[in-house]
Amino acid sequence: MRAYVSKLLITLLFMSLTQGVLANDRTAPEWDISEWINGDGTTLASLKGKVVVIDFFQLWCPGCNSFSVPLMAKWEQQFADEIAAGNLVMLSIHTVFEGRDYQNPKKLRAYLKQKKIQRLVGIDRHIDDDEIPETMKRYRTRGTPEMAIIDKEGRIRFQRFGSFDPASGVQLINKLLVGDPGNP
Template sequence: MLKMNTPAPELSIFAWINTQAPLTLAELKGRVVVIHAFQMLCPGCVSHGLPQASAIHAAFPPSELAVIGIHTVFEHHAVMNANALRAFVHEYKIAFPIGIDTPDAVNGIPITMQSYGMRGTPSLIVLDRLGMVRLHHFGRLDDLRLGALIGQLLVESAVPKEQKIEAIQELRSGENCNTESCQIT
Protein backbone atom coordinates (compact mmCIF):
# COMPACT_ATOMS: atom_id res chain seq x y z
CA MET A 1 0.00 0.00 0.00
CA LEU A 2 1.14 3.55 -0.65
CA LYS A 3 2.45 5.52 2.29
CA MET A 4 0.58 8.62 3.40
CA ASN A 5 2.01 11.97 2.31
CA THR A 6 3.96 10.47 -0.58
CA PRO A 7 3.49 11.34 -4.26
CA ALA A 8 0.82 9.29 -6.03
CA PRO A 9 2.07 7.27 -8.99
CA GLU A 10 0.60 8.12 -12.38
CA LEU A 11 -2.43 6.07 -13.37
CA SER A 12 -2.04 3.32 -15.98
CA ILE A 13 -5.26 3.51 -17.98
CA PHE A 14 -6.19 1.38 -20.99
CA ALA A 15 -9.23 3.47 -22.06
CA TRP A 16 -11.40 6.33 -20.75
CA ILE A 17 -15.16 6.86 -20.44
CA ASN A 18 -16.91 10.21 -19.75
CA THR A 19 -13.99 12.40 -20.78
CA GLN A 20 -12.95 13.92 -24.11
CA ALA A 21 -9.24 13.36 -23.49
CA PRO A 22 -7.17 11.09 -21.25
CA LEU A 23 -6.54 12.46 -17.75
CA THR A 24 -3.25 12.48 -15.89
CA LEU A 25 -2.58 13.22 -12.25
CA ALA A 26 0.06 15.73 -13.34
CA GLU A 27 -2.65 17.74 -15.12
CA LEU A 28 -4.86 17.64 -12.02
CA LYS A 29 -2.28 19.12 -9.63
CA GLY A 30 -3.79 22.13 -7.91
CA ARG A 31 -7.04 20.24 -7.30
CA VAL A 32 -8.01 17.70 -4.68
CA VAL A 33 -8.41 14.33 -6.44
CA VAL A 34 -10.72 11.53 -5.28
CA ILE A 35 -10.01 8.18 -6.94
CA HIS A 36 -12.66 5.50 -6.55
CA ALA A 37 -11.47 2.07 -7.67
CA PHE A 38 -14.35 -0.30 -8.38
CA GLN A 39 -15.64 -3.30 -10.29
CA MET A 40 -19.14 -3.21 -11.71
CA LEU A 41 -19.89 -6.64 -10.18
CA CYS A 42 -18.74 -5.61 -6.69
CA PRO A 43 -21.80 -5.21 -4.41
CA GLY A 44 -20.08 -2.68 -2.09
CA CYS A 45 -19.03 -0.60 -5.08
CA VAL A 46 -22.55 -0.47 -6.51
CA SER A 47 -24.38 0.08 -3.22
CA HIS A 48 -22.00 2.55 -1.57
CA GLY A 49 -18.78 3.47 -3.39
CA LEU A 50 -20.19 4.65 -6.72
CA PRO A 51 -23.07 6.63 -5.15
CA GLN A 52 -20.58 8.26 -2.76
CA ALA A 53 -18.24 9.17 -5.65
CA SER A 54 -21.19 10.54 -7.64
CA ALA A 55 -22.30 12.66 -4.68
CA ILE A 56 -18.78 14.08 -4.29
CA HIS A 57 -18.62 14.82 -8.02
CA ALA A 58 -21.94 16.70 -7.82
CA ALA A 59 -21.08 18.61 -4.63
CA PHE A 60 -17.80 20.28 -5.55
CA PRO A 61 -16.72 22.48 -8.45
CA PRO A 62 -14.46 20.67 -10.92
CA SER A 63 -11.97 23.52 -10.68
CA GLU A 64 -11.36 22.55 -7.03
CA LEU A 65 -11.93 18.79 -6.91
CA ALA A 66 -11.73 15.99 -9.49
CA VAL A 67 -13.39 12.61 -9.09
CA ILE A 68 -11.96 9.75 -11.12
CA GLY A 69 -13.33 6.24 -11.26
CA ILE A 70 -10.90 3.41 -11.96
CA HIS A 71 -12.50 0.19 -13.18
CA THR A 72 -9.94 -2.30 -11.94
CA VAL A 73 -10.88 -5.86 -12.84
CA PHE A 74 -9.08 -8.62 -10.99
CA GLU A 75 -11.76 -11.30 -11.37
CA HIS A 76 -14.49 -12.24 -13.91
CA HIS A 77 -12.39 -10.70 -16.70
CA ALA A 78 -14.51 -12.11 -19.53
CA VAL A 79 -17.76 -10.42 -18.46
CA MET A 80 -16.39 -7.08 -17.26
CA ASN A 81 -15.16 -5.73 -20.58
CA ALA A 82 -15.22 -2.16 -21.90
CA ASN A 83 -18.58 -2.54 -23.66
CA ALA A 84 -20.24 -3.93 -20.53
CA LEU A 85 -18.73 -1.06 -18.52
CA ARG A 86 -20.05 1.56 -20.96
CA ALA A 87 -23.56 0.08 -20.61
CA PHE A 88 -23.17 0.00 -16.82
CA VAL A 89 -22.04 3.65 -16.70
CA HIS A 90 -25.01 4.64 -18.88
CA GLU A 91 -27.55 2.68 -16.82
CA TYR A 92 -26.27 4.02 -13.49
CA LYS A 93 -25.93 7.56 -14.91
CA ILE A 94 -22.34 7.93 -13.72
CA ALA A 95 -21.09 11.35 -14.84
CA PHE A 96 -17.47 11.48 -13.66
CA PRO A 97 -14.53 10.24 -15.77
CA ILE A 98 -13.74 6.54 -15.53
CA GLY A 99 -10.47 4.95 -16.55
CA ILE A 100 -10.18 1.27 -17.33
CA ASP A 101 -7.14 -0.02 -15.46
CA THR A 102 -4.50 -1.53 -17.74
CA PRO A 103 -4.64 -5.35 -17.48
CA ASP A 104 -1.57 -7.33 -16.51
CA ALA A 105 -1.58 -10.58 -18.47
CA VAL A 106 1.06 -12.13 -16.21
CA ASN A 107 -0.70 -12.12 -12.83
CA GLY A 108 -4.22 -10.82 -13.61
CA ILE A 109 -3.98 -7.83 -11.24
CA PRO A 110 -4.29 -4.55 -13.20
CA ILE A 111 -1.31 -2.18 -13.28
CA THR A 112 -2.80 0.77 -11.35
CA MET A 113 -4.18 -1.59 -8.72
CA GLN A 114 -0.67 -3.01 -8.29
CA SER A 115 1.13 0.35 -8.21
CA TYR A 116 -1.27 1.70 -5.58
CA GLY A 117 -1.17 -1.49 -3.50
CA MET A 118 -4.95 -1.87 -3.50
CA ARG A 119 -6.32 -4.85 -1.61
CA GLY A 120 -9.57 -5.03 -3.58
CA THR A 121 -12.67 -3.03 -4.35
CA PRO A 122 -14.03 -0.61 -3.42
CA SER A 123 -10.85 1.32 -2.74
CA LEU A 124 -10.77 5.05 -2.17
CA ILE A 125 -7.67 7.19 -2.60
CA VAL A 126 -7.64 10.92 -1.93
CA LEU A 127 -4.83 13.17 -3.12
CA ASP A 128 -4.17 16.70 -1.95
CA ARG A 129 -3.58 19.62 -4.31
CA LEU A 130 0.10 18.68 -4.58
CA GLY A 131 -0.66 15.10 -5.67
CA MET A 132 0.28 13.59 -2.32
CA VAL A 133 -1.65 10.57 -0.98
CA ARG A 134 -3.72 11.67 2.00
CA LEU A 135 -6.10 8.69 2.24
CA HIS A 136 -5.83 5.10 1.01
CA HIS A 137 -8.85 3.13 2.17
CA PHE A 138 -10.18 -0.33 1.30
CA GLY A 139 -13.89 -1.00 1.83
CA ARG A 140 -16.74 1.25 2.80
CA LEU A 141 -15.86 4.66 4.21
CA ASP A 142 -18.25 6.80 6.21
CA ASP A 143 -19.47 9.91 4.33
CA LEU A 144 -18.80 12.20 7.31
CA ARG A 145 -15.18 11.11 7.67
CA LEU A 146 -14.55 11.49 3.95
CA GLY A 147 -16.34 14.84 3.80
CA ALA A 148 -14.27 16.18 6.69
CA LEU A 149 -11.05 15.18 4.93
CA ILE A 150 -12.15 16.71 1.63
CA GLY A 151 -13.11 19.95 3.39
CA GLN A 152 -9.74 20.05 5.13
CA LEU A 153 -7.85 19.46 1.89
CA LEU A 154 -9.85 22.08 -0.01
CA VAL A 155 -8.93 24.82 2.46
CA GLU A 156 -5.52 23.48 3.46
CA SER A 157 -3.54 24.98 0.64
CA ALA A 158 -5.98 27.70 -0.36
CA VAL A 159 -4.34 30.02 2.18
CA PRO A 160 -0.54 29.93 2.55
CA LYS A 161 0.65 28.59 5.91
CA GLU A 162 2.38 31.87 6.75
CA GLN A 163 -0.88 33.80 6.36
CA LYS A 164 -2.73 31.30 8.58
CA ILE A 165 -0.11 31.66 11.32
CA GLU A 166 -0.15 35.46 11.05
CA ALA A 167 -3.95 35.56 11.24
CA ILE A 168 -4.00 33.35 14.35
CA GLN A 169 -1.28 35.39 16.03
CA GLU A 170 -3.08 38.63 15.21
CA LEU A 171 -6.32 37.32 16.68
CA ARG A 172 -4.59 36.13 19.85
CA SER A 173 -2.74 39.39 20.41
CA GLY A 174 -5.64 41.67 19.48
CA GLU A 175 -7.88 43.62 21.79
CA ASN A 176 -10.84 41.40 20.87
CA CYS A 177 -9.39 38.45 22.80
CA ASN A 178 -9.83 37.33 26.36
CA THR A 179 -8.84 34.13 28.16
CA GLU A 180 -11.80 32.22 26.68
CA SER A 181 -12.13 33.40 23.08
CA CYS A 182 -11.13 35.75 20.28
CA GLN A 183 -13.87 37.56 18.44
CA ILE A 184 -13.55 38.61 14.82
CA THR A 185 -14.73 42.17 14.25
Protein backbone atom coordinates in the same frame (compact mmCIF):
# COMPACT_ATOMS: atom_id res chain seq x y z
CA MET B 1 2.64 -15.30 28.10
CA ARG B 2 0.08 -12.81 29.38
CA ALA B 3 2.32 -9.88 28.41
CA TYR B 4 2.71 -11.36 24.93
CA VAL B 5 -1.06 -11.72 24.50
CA SER B 6 -1.59 -8.14 25.71
CA LYS B 7 0.98 -6.81 23.23
CA LEU B 8 -0.57 -8.86 20.45
CA LEU B 9 -4.06 -7.53 21.21
CA ILE B 10 -2.79 -3.95 21.33
CA THR B 11 -1.01 -4.45 18.00
CA LEU B 12 -4.12 -5.93 16.39
CA LEU B 13 -6.27 -3.09 17.74
CA PHE B 14 -3.81 -0.53 16.38
CA MET B 15 -3.78 -2.25 12.99
CA SER B 16 -7.57 -2.30 12.81
CA LEU B 17 -7.80 1.37 13.76
CA THR B 18 -5.21 2.40 11.20
CA GLN B 19 -6.47 0.23 8.35
CA GLY B 20 -6.11 2.33 5.24
CA VAL B 21 -4.23 5.05 7.12
CA LEU B 22 -0.72 3.62 6.81
CA ALA B 23 -0.76 4.27 3.05
CA ASN B 24 -1.41 7.96 3.60
CA ASP B 25 1.02 10.77 2.95
CA ARG B 26 2.96 9.09 0.20
CA THR B 27 3.36 10.39 -3.32
CA ALA B 28 0.52 9.18 -5.48
CA PRO B 29 1.75 7.09 -8.41
CA GLU B 30 0.67 7.83 -11.95
CA TRP B 31 -2.15 5.58 -13.13
CA ASP B 32 -1.87 3.33 -16.19
CA ILE B 33 -5.11 3.40 -18.17
CA SER B 34 -5.82 1.43 -21.34
CA GLU B 35 -8.94 3.42 -22.25
CA TRP B 36 -10.88 6.42 -20.96
CA ILE B 37 -14.66 6.66 -21.03
CA ASN B 38 -16.76 9.84 -20.70
CA GLY B 39 -14.05 12.20 -21.86
CA ASP B 40 -10.44 12.70 -22.77
CA GLY B 41 -7.96 11.01 -20.54
CA THR B 42 -5.88 12.79 -17.97
CA THR B 43 -2.70 12.22 -16.02
CA LEU B 44 -2.16 12.72 -12.35
CA ALA B 45 0.70 15.09 -13.16
CA SER B 46 -1.69 17.35 -15.11
CA LEU B 47 -3.96 17.55 -12.04
CA LYS B 48 -1.32 19.03 -9.72
CA GLY B 49 -2.89 21.92 -7.82
CA LYS B 50 -6.25 20.15 -7.65
CA VAL B 51 -7.72 17.79 -5.06
CA VAL B 52 -8.37 14.40 -6.67
CA VAL B 53 -10.81 11.71 -5.49
CA ILE B 54 -10.43 8.27 -7.08
CA ASP B 55 -12.92 5.43 -6.79
CA PHE B 56 -11.34 2.08 -7.68
CA PHE B 57 -14.29 -0.14 -8.58
CA GLN B 58 -15.59 -3.13 -10.54
CA LEU B 59 -19.03 -3.17 -12.13
CA TRP B 60 -19.99 -6.45 -10.45
CA CYS B 61 -18.65 -5.53 -6.99
CA PRO B 62 -21.45 -5.51 -4.35
CA GLY B 63 -19.58 -3.05 -2.10
CA CYS B 64 -19.02 -0.73 -5.04
CA ASN B 65 -22.69 -0.78 -5.98
CA SER B 66 -23.90 -0.28 -2.43
CA PHE B 67 -21.25 2.16 -1.16
CA SER B 68 -18.65 3.80 -3.40
CA VAL B 69 -20.70 4.37 -6.57
CA PRO B 70 -23.58 6.07 -4.69
CA LEU B 71 -21.08 7.99 -2.52
CA MET B 72 -19.29 9.38 -5.57
CA ALA B 73 -22.66 10.52 -6.99
CA LYS B 74 -23.51 12.19 -3.68
CA TRP B 75 -20.12 13.90 -3.45
CA GLU B 76 -20.40 15.09 -7.06
CA GLN B 77 -23.59 16.92 -6.09
CA GLN B 78 -22.19 18.13 -2.77
CA PHE B 79 -19.00 19.49 -4.35
CA ALA B 80 -20.51 20.58 -7.69
CA ASP B 81 -19.21 24.16 -7.36
CA GLU B 82 -15.65 23.03 -6.58
CA ILE B 83 -15.75 20.57 -9.49
CA ALA B 84 -17.08 23.26 -11.86
CA ALA B 85 -14.37 25.68 -10.68
CA GLY B 86 -11.70 23.08 -11.45
CA ASN B 87 -10.52 22.77 -7.84
CA LEU B 88 -11.69 19.18 -7.38
CA VAL B 89 -11.54 16.24 -9.79
CA MET B 90 -13.51 13.08 -9.17
CA LEU B 91 -12.80 10.08 -11.35
CA SER B 92 -13.21 6.34 -11.27
CA ILE B 93 -10.84 3.56 -12.28
CA HIS B 94 -12.36 0.25 -13.32
CA THR B 95 -9.74 -2.04 -11.82
CA VAL B 96 -10.70 -5.58 -12.73
CA PHE B 97 -8.73 -8.34 -11.05
CA GLU B 98 -11.33 -11.09 -11.52
CA GLY B 99 -13.92 -11.86 -14.17
CA ARG B 100 -12.19 -9.94 -16.96
CA ASP B 101 -14.23 -11.64 -19.68
CA TYR B 102 -17.48 -10.54 -18.06
CA GLN B 103 -16.38 -7.06 -16.98
CA ASN B 104 -15.36 -5.93 -20.45
CA PRO B 105 -15.46 -2.36 -21.82
CA LYS B 106 -18.80 -2.91 -23.60
CA LYS B 107 -20.49 -4.02 -20.35
CA LEU B 108 -18.78 -1.21 -18.47
CA ARG B 109 -20.22 1.37 -20.89
CA ALA B 110 -23.71 -0.10 -20.44
CA TYR B 111 -23.24 -0.05 -16.65
CA LEU B 112 -22.13 3.59 -16.69
CA LYS B 113 -25.13 4.52 -18.81
CA GLN B 114 -27.53 2.62 -16.53
CA LYS B 115 -26.04 4.24 -13.40
CA LYS B 116 -25.94 7.67 -15.13
CA ILE B 117 -22.24 8.02 -14.36
CA GLN B 118 -20.81 10.85 -16.43
CA ARG B 119 -17.50 11.39 -14.64
CA LEU B 120 -14.26 10.35 -16.29
CA VAL B 121 -13.71 6.60 -15.96
CA GLY B 122 -10.46 4.86 -16.78
CA ILE B 123 -10.00 1.17 -17.49
CA ASP B 124 -6.98 -0.07 -15.55
CA ARG B 125 -4.39 -1.57 -17.94
CA HIS B 126 -3.54 -5.26 -17.87
CA ILE B 127 -0.14 -6.33 -19.15
CA ASP B 128 -0.39 -9.60 -21.06
CA ASP B 129 -2.15 -12.23 -18.95
CA ASP B 130 -1.39 -10.66 -15.58
CA GLU B 131 -4.56 -10.85 -13.47
CA ILE B 132 -3.66 -7.76 -11.43
CA PRO B 133 -3.90 -4.51 -13.42
CA GLU B 134 -1.11 -1.94 -13.32
CA THR B 135 -2.77 0.90 -11.39
CA MET B 136 -4.00 -1.54 -8.78
CA LYS B 137 -0.39 -2.61 -8.25
CA ARG B 138 0.93 0.94 -8.13
CA TYR B 139 -1.65 2.08 -5.58
CA ARG B 140 -1.39 -1.20 -3.68
CA THR B 141 -5.16 -1.49 -3.52
CA ARG B 142 -6.49 -4.55 -1.78
CA GLY B 143 -9.64 -4.95 -3.80
CA THR B 144 -12.77 -2.99 -4.55
CA PRO B 145 -14.20 -0.67 -3.57
CA GLU B 146 -11.20 1.37 -2.62
CA MET B 147 -11.07 5.13 -2.54
CA ALA B 148 -8.14 7.52 -2.49
CA ILE B 149 -8.04 11.25 -1.86
CA ILE B 150 -4.99 13.06 -3.20
CA ASP B 151 -3.97 16.57 -2.15
CA LYS B 152 -2.93 19.45 -4.40
CA GLU B 153 0.72 18.42 -4.13
CA GLY B 154 0.02 14.90 -5.41
CA ARG B 155 0.22 13.10 -2.06
CA ILE B 156 -2.23 10.43 -0.97
CA ARG B 157 -3.93 11.82 2.11
CA PHE B 158 -6.50 9.04 2.44
CA GLN B 159 -6.79 5.56 0.99
CA ARG B 160 -9.32 3.06 2.23
CA PHE B 161 -10.52 -0.38 1.15
CA GLY B 162 -14.20 -1.03 1.79
CA SER B 163 -16.59 1.35 3.46
CA PHE B 164 -15.76 4.21 5.81
CA ASP B 165 -17.50 7.17 7.42
CA PRO B 166 -18.29 9.48 4.46
CA ALA B 167 -18.32 12.52 6.77
CA SER B 168 -14.59 12.03 7.41
CA GLY B 169 -14.00 12.08 3.65
CA VAL B 170 -16.02 15.28 3.26
CA GLN B 171 -14.09 16.89 6.10
CA LEU B 172 -10.75 15.96 4.54
CA ILE B 173 -11.78 17.14 1.06
CA ASN B 174 -12.87 20.49 2.52
CA LYS B 175 -9.53 20.85 4.36
CA LEU B 176 -7.56 20.01 1.24
CA LEU B 177 -9.56 22.43 -0.90
CA VAL B 178 -8.51 25.33 1.34
CA GLY B 179 -4.92 24.13 1.36
CA ASP B 180 -4.86 22.62 4.85
CA PRO B 181 -3.10 19.25 4.58
CA GLY B 182 -4.61 18.27 7.91
CA ASN B 183 -4.17 14.88 9.45
CA PRO B 184 -6.37 12.35 7.70
